Amino acid sequence: MSRTTAIRPTLTPLTSDDADLLVGAARSAAEAAGVRVSVTVLDAGGHLLAFRRDDRAVLISGETSTRKAFTALQLDAPTADLVDAVQPGGPFHTLPTALDRPLLFIAGGLPVHRDGRLIGAIGVGGGAPDQDHGFAAAALDALL
Template sequence: MNVHVALTAADAEQLIVAARMAADAAGVAVSVTVVDAGGHLLAFRRDERAVLISGETSTRKAYTALQLDCATADLVEAVQPGGVFHTLPTGLDRPLLFIAGGVPIRREGRLVGALGVGGGAPGQDHAFATAALGTRG
């Protein structure tokens, strides 16, 4: 992998700040997780006012977005009964979480990591995550 493409700790910190700024503007306390291309934790921040489970959900959302290279918001229907991924959340050692708020991070066409936000309503978490990446969706 080209070293210029890789996600750095500084990049991860900038993404966390951007996601938290979007959440703060909406008055929502969140946790934000950034994982690298290998699924390893690169950065994490939980607002002290955020519900405790938000730390776990933000991390699982990031991991899920990375593993499937897709925003978790776009996967919610796939795990419903009859959906293509219906049994996937329980079929792995490391659980995936199909709730909006996880987004893959791509550079120069390559998947370099993922960002997860937890603590708000799913649509809010997705909006904060995409705002941090400077995208819409």
């Protein structure tokens, strides 16, 4: 009897060069809009790969960018898509308080995929939620 083993192609993880590119692209998009931001990039294990806070960005933006990235990574979904899910009556209504984790359900966090697999996440904080989402999306576009 022969046994066939599926060979999975090697997945290239999110690298520090990728993280630098993501941070730079998000900051460029924010700068073009006149917004000062913080940008966080996490690898697939939730470990910090890159962080940058613009001079004069609101202080809380560092925390919000990190929590947005963590939330996008843990749920493998854009945080903008999860806002309604945590409202009263939503399927994740109790999730923000059920876990001892830094989840934040505000637009600006996006998972990063390569070859269809989750390899990390980016979070942007400092602008309005829709702006932060757009800056993070611009960063993903630059990576692809």
